Amino acid sequence: MTKTPQDPKLMLLDAALMHVPFDGWSEITFKAAIADSGVEPTVARAICPRGAVDLAVAFHRQGDAAMVDALKSENLQDLRFRDRIARAVRLRLDAVQDKELVRRGTTLFALPQYAPDGARLVWETCDAIWDALGDTSDDVNWYTKRATLSGVYSSTVLYWLGDDSEGHTRTWEFLDRRIDNVMQIEKLKAQVNNSPTLSKLMAGPNWVLSHIKAPTRFPRDDLPGSWTVPRD
Numbered sequence: 001m002t003k004t005p006q007d008p009k010l011m012l013l014d015a016a017l018m019h020v021p022f023d024g025w026s027e028i029t030f031k032a033a034i035a036d037s038g039v040e041p042t043v044a045r046a047i048c049p050r051g052a053v054d055l056a057v058a059f060h061r062q063g064d065a066a067m068v069d070a071l072k073s074e075n076l077q078d079l080r081f082r083d084r085i086a087r088a089v090r091l092r093l094d095a096v097q098d099k100e101l102v103r104r105g106t107t108l109f110a111l112p113q114y115a116p117d118g119a120r121l122v123w124e125t126c127d128a129i130w131d132a133l134g135d136t137s138d139d140v141n142w143y144t145k146r147a148t149l150s151g152v153y154s155s156t157v158l159y160w161l162g163d164d165s166e167g168h169t170r171t172w173e174f175l176d177r178r179i180d181n182v183m184q185i186e187k188l189k190a191q192v193n194n195s196p197t198l199s200k201l202m203a204g205p206n207w208v209l210s211h212i213k214a215p216t217r218f219p220r221d222d223l224p225g226s227w228t229v230p231r232d
Helices: 008-016 027-037 041-047 052-072 081-094 099-109 115-132 140-161 166-194 196-201 203-209
Strands: none
Touching: 008 027, 008 041, 008 052, 027 041, 027 052, 052 081, 052 099, 052 115, 081 115, 081 140, 081 166, 099 115, 099 140, 115 140, 140 166
8 A cells, every 4th residue: 555645834834843832933943844854945945935934824724624623523503603603713722732833923923024924814714713604695794704703813812822721711701702792793783774764874885885795716726835745
């Protein structure tokens, strides 16, 4: 039986994780990952043009995938929708084995040149949560749901990084409060829509918003920085 070749990016990421707490997602870490993994330097540079930055992105997306897998095995039928969202966020954070890896990533993506990457990763996480929970919106709600959850998720991560309570109980209480805040906004929107006077005032803006559609997705796996594992 022929052994399936390993994905070199995953090999690099696995090798990098032990160095990140000490050297961050840096060039030092990337060079150490190349040496420890045995991946050819030219291959490493081809699949990670930005070095450890691309590994930090891969690490975040790996956590998203773990969260989605965990959600698939969860029975959420008896939970309120707000509790399903809270559960998804909790599973996403539970997927992290070492807070220092996230703390170092937060520092990296706070830098101006990498801030767009950080914002995109947070959006991807929230998009994955909504998709996993069965969201089918294709209008402006597609955007508002993900934007709102991005704020909740980002603030919860920052709180979680500094939380030393048993089982992170303070973090989960913080998360519940943030979701409660969002639900209050939703109640206000419902009150506006049900009000004869306010609904007329919002007729124009609502007409404009009704023409906003969710993006059509075209997955691409042939972009620079990708690697296809050969199969027999």
